[in-house]
Amino acid sequence: MSEDTGAEKTEEPTARKLQKARDDGQVARSTEMPGATVMIGAVALMVLTGGALITKLIGVFKAGFMFDRTTLLSPDLLPLTFGTQAINAFIVVIPVFIATIVLAILASGATGGYLFSLKSIAPKASKINPLEGFKRMFGTKALVELVKAVLKFSLVTGVLILMINLNLESLVQIGRMPLEPALQSAGDLIAKSALFVTLSLVVIAAIDVPWQKYEFNKRMKMTKQEVKDEYKDIEGRPEVKAQIRRRQREMSDQRMMQNVKDADVVITNPEHFAVALSYDPTGDGAPTVVAKGADLMAAGIREEAKAHGVYIFEAPPLARALFFTTEIDQTVPEDLYVAVAQVIAYVFSLDSIRPGQQGMQKPKPVVPSGMAFDASGKLQ
Numbered sequence: 001m002s003e004d005t006g007a008e009k010t011e012e013p014t015a016r017k018l019q020k021a022r023d024d025g026q027v028a029r030s031t032e033m034p035g036a037t038v039m040i041g042a043v044a045l046m047v048l049t050g051g052a053l054i055t056k057l058i059g060v061f062k063a064g065f066m067f068d069r070t071t072l073l074s075p076d077l078l079p080l081t082f083g084t085q086a087i088n089a090f091i092v093v094i095p096v097f098i099a100t101i102v103l104a105i106l107a108s109g110a111t112g113g114y115l116f117s118l119k120s121i122a123p124k125a126s127k128i129n130p131l132e133g134f135k136r137m138f139g140t141k142a143l144v145e146l147v148k149a150v151l152k153f154s155l156v157t158g159v160l161i162l163m164i165n166l167n168l169e170s171l172v173q174i175g176r177m178p179l180e181p182a183l184q185s186a187g188d189l190i191a192k193s194a195l196f197v198t199l200s201l202v203v204i205a206a207i208d209v210p211w212q213k214y215e216f217n218k219r220m221k222m223t224k225q226e227v228k229d230e231y232k233d234i235e236g237r238p239e240v241k242a243q244i245r246r247r248q249r250e251m252s253d254q255r256m257m258q259n260v261k262d263a264d265v266v267i268t269n270p271e272h273f274a275v276a277l278s279y280d281p282t283g284d285g286a287p288t289v290v291a292k293g294a295d296l297m298a299a300g301i302r303e304e305a306k307a308h309g310v311y312i313f314e315a316p317p318l319a320r321a322l323f324f325t326t327e328i329d330q331t332v333p334e335d336l337y338v339a340v341a342q343v344i345a346y347v348f349s350l351d352s353i354r355p356g357q358q359g360m361q362k363p364k365p366v367v368p369s370g371m372a373f374d375a376s377g378k379l380q
Helices: 015-023 032-064 077-108 130-137 140-166 168-174 179-220 224-235 238-262 296-307 316-325 334-350
Strands: 265-268 273-278 288-294 311-314
Touching (some): 015 179, 032 077, 032 179, 140 168, 238 296, 265 316, 273 316, 288 296, 296 311, 316 334
Parallel strands (some): 265 311
Antiparallel strands (some): 273 288
């Protein structure tokens, strides 16, 4: 239920709300994915380089347990010797550290992407409000985190106990082995244990990732009123209004161009204006304007007419009169009935001409003085 209005949040979050949440540092992020990924990478690296890694560590340990008489009798040299051995051991395992760091960074961005927001760390009254803190402690999210923690502890503990029971004899034997084979056996045992522990963490991560996405989407859902308010806010912006009007004009132009193929004639200026007319001789209505345009739009109408075999009739005064006095889907004005009728009658007569028969003389339609416009739309 919405905290503000009590209305039920049933609508999917809009792109604007998701972006605002991201700006505030709120994204669907799994805390289990990075840990599981790091473990997978570390185990894979141990398996792939286990032999070489163990061999190098054996060399470091051997050197660490070998002291000459001078070192033993010189207390000042002991810290230096141990420091050198520690550095050598670190150099051996540093590729593992680097790989885990890289994997941790990559895994952090796998769910939610990389994000830094000062708003997420800014002080908020709700963070120090005891009542809000109590809600967080005993809310659904806290319960889910508790279940995950118990599940993780149970799986990891169960895997470790199982591995110890299965390899108890090997553990006892390791204590009786020389250094080199003991380290080899210990390395194998650690790799096996890490592999099974990793698999248990992968199971938890596989459950946690979709849950976090579901929970985040649920939190981001909006009421119907919130969606309406956001739409009104966006629609009220001047740049959005201009974009909507431009898109509407584009859609209108596209529909208009599609209507040209249904026209009976296109009357042109011949270059600057073009008006497409449709007429149903079986009906009682006057011819209707199905498309009109100037300059580039006029050129487009002419090209569309040519493509669909629509007759193009050049009559500059009539084309200008129709362009400046009509709208799309509007019938021609009564003052232009005679001029338009002459054009349509001529176009229709072309279909009935037989070979060798003389056709109707091409008319020169005249527009009334009150309809005589120049190219700028002013009456002449």
